[in-house]
Structures are given as C-alpha cells and as structure tokens.
Amino acid sequence: MSxxxxxxxxxxxxxxxxxxxxxxxxxxxxxxxxxxxxxGPSGSGKTTLLNAIGGLDxxxxxxxxxxxxxxxxxxxxxxxxxxxxxxxxxFQAYNLIPVLSARENVEFxxxxxxxxxxxxxRKARAILAEVGLEGLEDRRPAQLSGGQQxxxxxxRAIVSQPDLVLAxxxxxxxxxxxxxHLMGLFxxxxxxxxxxxxxxxxxxxxxxxxxRLVKMQDGKIISDEAQ
Amino acid sequence: MAAHxxxxxxxxxxxxxxxWRNHRRTGIMLGAIAVGVWAMIFMTALMRGMVDDxxxxxxxxxxxxxxxxxxDFLDDPSVANSIAVPGAEFEAxxxxxxxxxxTTRIRVPAVIASExxxxxxxxxxxxxxxxxxxxxxxxxxxxxxxxxSPLDGGVIIGAKLAERLETRLGKxxxxxxxxxxxxxRERGFRIVGIYxxxxxxxxxxxxxxxxxxxxxxxxIEGRVSQIIVVGEDYREIEPxxxxxxxxxxxxxxxRAWYEIDTYLAAMFNMMDGFVLVWVIIIFLALSxxxxxxxxxxxxxxxxxxxxxxxxxxxxxxILYQILMESTLLLLIGLGLGNGLAxxxxxxxxxxxxxxxxxxGMAMMGASSMLYPKLTASDLLLANSVVILLGVLTSILPAWxxxxxxxxxxxxxx
Numbered sequence: 001m002s003x004x005x006x007x008x009x010x011x012x013x014x015x016x017x018x019x020x021x022x023x024x025x026x027x028x029x030x031x032x033x034x035x036x037x038x039x040g041p042s043g044s045g046k047t048t049l050l051n052a053i054g055g056l057d058x059x060x061x062x063x064x065x066x067x068x069x070x071x072x073x074x075x076x077x078x079x080x081x082x083x084x085x086x087x088x089x090x091f092q093a094y095n096l097i098p099v100l101s102a103r104e105n106v107e108f109x110x111x112x113x114x115x116x117x118x119x120x121x122r123k124a125r126a127i128l129a130e131v132g133l134e135g136l137e138d139r140r141p142a143q144l145s146g147g148q149q150x151x152x153x154x155x156r157a158i159v160s161q162p163d164l165v166l167a168x169x170x171x172x173x174x175x176x177x178x179x180x181h182l183m184g185l186f187x188x189x190x191x192x193x194x195x196x197x198x199x200x201x202x203x204x205x206x207x208x209x210x211x212r213l214v215k216m217q218d219g220k221i222i223s224d225e226a227q
Numbered sequence: 228m229a230a231h232x233x234x235x236x237x238x239x240x241x242x243x244x245x246x247w248r249n250h251r252r253t254g255i256m257l258g259a260i261a262v263g264v265w266a267m268i269f270m271t272a273l274m275r276g277m278v279d280d281x282x283x284x285x286x287x288x289x290x291x292x293x294x295x296x297x298x299d300f301l302d303d304p305s306v307a308n309s310i311a312v313p314g315a316e317f318e319a320x321x322x323x324x325x326x327x328x329x330t331t332r333i334r335v336p337a338v339i340a341s342e343x344x345x346x347x348x349x350x351x352x353x354x355x356x357x358x359x360x361x362x363x364x365x366x367x368x369x370x371x372x373x374x375x376s377p378l379d380g381g382v383i384i385g386a387k388l389a390e391r392l393e394t395r396l397g398k399x400x401x402x403x404x405x406x407x408x409x410x411x412r413e414r415g416f417r418i419v420g421i422y423x424x425x426x427x428x429x430x431x432x433x434x435x436x437x438x439x440x441x442x443x444x445x446x447i448e449g450r451v452s453q454i455i456v457v458g459e460d461y462r463e464i465e466p467x468x469x470x471x472x473x474x475x476x477x478x479x480x481x482r483a484w485y486e487i488d489t490y491l492a493a494m495f496n497m498m499d500g501f502v503l504v505w506v507i508i509i510f511l512a513l514s515x516x517x518x519x520x521x522x523x524x525x526x527x528x529x530x531x532x533x534x535x536x537x538x539x540x541x542x543x544x545i546l547y548q549i550l551m552e553s554t555l556l557l558l559i560g561l562g563l564g565n566g567l568a569x570x571x572x573x574x575x576x577x578x579x580x581x582x583x584x585x586x587g588m589a590m591m592g593a594s595s596m597l598y599p600k601l602t603a604s605d606l607l608l609a610n611s612v613v614i615l616l617g618v619l620t621s622i623l624p625a626w627x628x629x630x631x632x633x634x635x636x637x638x639x640x
Contacts, residue, residue: 056537056633077541084539091637097531099244109538111237156538 009062022048024219037210045219046200055079088157092169095153096141103137147178242552263513264564267609272599291455298480309450330357331451337404341392352441371420377439381419385430521624533636542629549625557617
C-alpha cells in the first residue's frame, strides 16, 4: 500500500454555540503493512482522524495523501470510489446491511466493484470460513450475535484485499472472548495478508495488539510510539 | 456494461428487500396506490362510457357521422336547398365505402296540426329500409309500427309531441310545408307509430314520414336534403371523410359530425383533457402518501445509508436505489390497481342501470344505462402518469438521501 501522509490536518465542529476542535494541526504518516492503534479519551480526535483518512469527512485545512492521491481534494463520487477500491471499514456497531445475509453483506462491496457472481460467491465463502463463520453464511444480521456480526464486517472489509482497514472501536460492543478473537483475526490478517490496520480505540486489550500506538488528546497527537 | 448489470442487480436486491422491511407501511401504501389507480381507471371508464353515450346519442340525432348536402342547407334547411338523389356514379362510390351504411333524407321545417293543437316541427323523410342502421328509429317505437315502404302514408311522432297535440296512435294529423316555389303544401297523415327518444327533447320536434311520400308532397321527386353516411366508429371517420370529400360531386358539401355539431366536438375534445386532469388530481392525492412513505423509509435507515456510502457506494447509486424502490412500489401498486379496475369493469360490460338518475342523465344527453368504456389509451395514460410522476416525485427524497453526509448519517440515532 502507498503510505498515507497527513499534514497539518485541522477540523472543527460546531455544537450549538460552541466550537469543538476535532483535529488540531495533526501530522502523521502511516506506512503500508502497519498495525496502528489510535488511542485517547472520548473527544480526543481518533474517530475524526479515521474519518478524514477514510474520506468520510473533509478536513478544514491540511492535506491527506495516499501516494499521489490528494484525498482531501476529491469530490464525493471519487471519494466513494477510493473507499470502494482501497479502504475497508469496520465500525463499532451497525456494521451490516440488515436486509442482506452474511454472505450478501460480504459480497456487497465486490458487487459494487463489479466482480463476477461466481468469483464473489467463492471469495465470500472462503473469507467467512476464515473468520470462523462457516455454516452461517445465509443468516441475516439479526440472526447473528454481536461478535459474529463484527466478524462478518471484518470479512467484508478485507474480502476485496483493500490497502487499508480502518476500524473504529471495533470491540466496544463485544465481550472479552469475542474481542480477543477479533483482534487475533486482525493481527493474523495484518501478518498474513500485509493489510494495513488503523484502529481507533480506548480499549487497552486492543492496544496490546498494536505495533504502533498513537495517543491523541484534544485533537492533537501527544505521543507516537512503536511497540 | 457488466458492472452496470451488477449494479442493477445489487440495487434491485436492496430495493426489493427494503420494500418489505416494514410490511404494514408498504401494504398500506400499496393499498393506497391500488385504490388510486382503480379510481383513475374505473371512474375514467364510467365517464368515458357516459360521454361516449352522449356523443353516440348526439351523433345518432344529427344523424350520421358524415352528411352530404347542399352548401346552403345548414344555414337555410328549406326544401329549396335540396340535392339530387345520388346518381349511379356517386351511388357506386357510396357502395364501395367500407361501412356501406348510408341513406338519404328529406328534412324540412313544417307545421303539424291535430284537432286541438298546432306545433312547429322538423319533418324528416326517411328510407325505411336503411333507417335502422342510421338512427335506430325502429327500435325506439313504443307504439304502432314502422314504415312499410318509401311510399307509406303514415307519420311517426314522438310521445311528447303526441301529448302536446293531445292526439294518439291511429289519429290523423295535417302536415304543412312549402314546396320549392314557396307554395304551401299540406297533407293528412295517420299516426302509425309513436317513438320514445333517448333524449326526450327530440320527441317534441322530430316527425318522420316515408321519403317518397314527402317527395311527392313537396314536389321534389328525385331530390333529397341530405345523404347520411355512417362509419364504423365516430372517432375514426377521417379516412372515410377524406375519401368522400375528394370524390363527392363538387357542388355538394361534405361535413363531418364534429363540424356540424360543435358542441359535441367540444365535448369529445374536452373528454381527453378531463381524463388527464382527473388522473393528475388522483395522483396528487397519492403522491403525498408516496413521498411520506419514502421519507419515512429513508429516515429509518439513515445510518444504513451512511454505511453504504462508507463502503463505497456512489451517491448516484444511492439515488438510483431509492428511485428503484419507489418504482417497485409503484409497479406493484399499478398491477393491483389495474387488476382491481378490470375486475370491476368487466362485470359491468352489460351496463350499469342508473335509471334512478335518468332524468338528470337525459338532460345531459345520456341514457339511463351506463356502459363503462375502458380504452387502451386511458389505461396507458393512468399507468404512465402514476409511474412517471411517481418517479419524479420520488426524486427529491432520493436526492436528499444521496446527499447525506456519511459521518452524520453513521452517527445518527
């Protein structure tokens, strides 16, 4: 994956009459194959940084580059294409499309990408087996546990071999066993497939898996250490 | 192309399944669309049937779809403006016509007198053998008999006129009119038949006699007032009309029913506009429900829309997906509405008895049996309006969904 460079990123939000700083002149570079955890208390800017890197949110100022691509300057359609082809997302909750089965959820991104049906089905079954959901392919999200739903979301995020997986509090709704299972899965995918992970969390169990820990506070990076 | 097919497939799957997420809401909306479409088609068929009846009655009373006459006859329908009975060549042309339904008539102003009363009338000389095809007069007889030959010596009068003249079947009346030299001609006739018109107003004025008898009375042997031609359908007389205009002798005037009676023509032309307005009014009522349903459906899944945006679905595809959902809803509703309309119209093909309001219908020139008339163009219009305007109405909520900010959408509760 091309490295991601964030330079002097700033983002503020208005909440009523109050201006809240989301990102305050953030500089960070993430190289391909890294396993990075963004940690910090609520409101420290982790999710804002994640959203900016993923092109879900546009910074007020500063630059975000993925190789030669200026993510912060792309229009909505191009941002959607960039996410479709380069980035996998795992959110804290509400990760799946409720009207689609586990397999269809996993196939969804490939379908929008234009991957042929047979190949989609093959890849989806393989990845669901890899995340331990063999036999549950045809279940709808409502028929799966929280941990199983997160694994479907992970399967969907990685099935099309994205350059980068952005995960926002992926273990927040999971018990410790499911959380450990999920993080083990992330670590194995990072090691075996070379997928770059950037995970926003304030869960110490998750941070234990990180090889680079970036601490944030009040929209600023206050420490950035290899582990 | 392959990618477009895949997009279509994923959009269709999402749309179809989203449609059935809230069965009750979708069911209510489908019911509303079906009832709306039924109302569009069923009421249009009733109106079309009523207006068609009014037009048919009106044209029957003209009578005929096309009239050929002296150029001055419409301004001065006197015996002086008569024309020769068609010669062999023109008769051959009339015989070649597709419908082959034509006749000649004498039509002059006259006065009829009974023992007690005198009234002004339209005296109409008809060819008995051909009249049934043109005006259906024999079927309207309520008493007595129809003419037995062109030289029959009786008259047929309307029931209302008989009442006014205080006379009845079998009594004698005297009919007076002018010959071409303005001499008064009169003759006694026996009332051989009394008719009841579908439009009671006509009963008072139209008095029928046999054509040849009238020719003798008015001294116009070999001449008539009009040649009446009837086509297969009053709506499709243009080819026949053109053919007659081209081939009729130049000293005769050929006029179509819509030129003779501009009121009927206006009614005919107005009907299409009226149907369109009616269909649009019903659609407007429907559109509120449709937009509300879509807005609610979108409101309930704002986070999901944020999610599919995050996964890389372009805003345009989200717009298409919502529009497809709306289109599916409309198509199912249309199917149900059309089925319901057909199921209610087909059993009424033998007519709907509305004799309780017969007097009002008669004032409008329509009979007391209403025959719903379902036309392909009305079906097409109702379906097209619902689908086209329905999709147009859905664009705004769909566009708003496509423009949702992904972060806000994902964080919405």
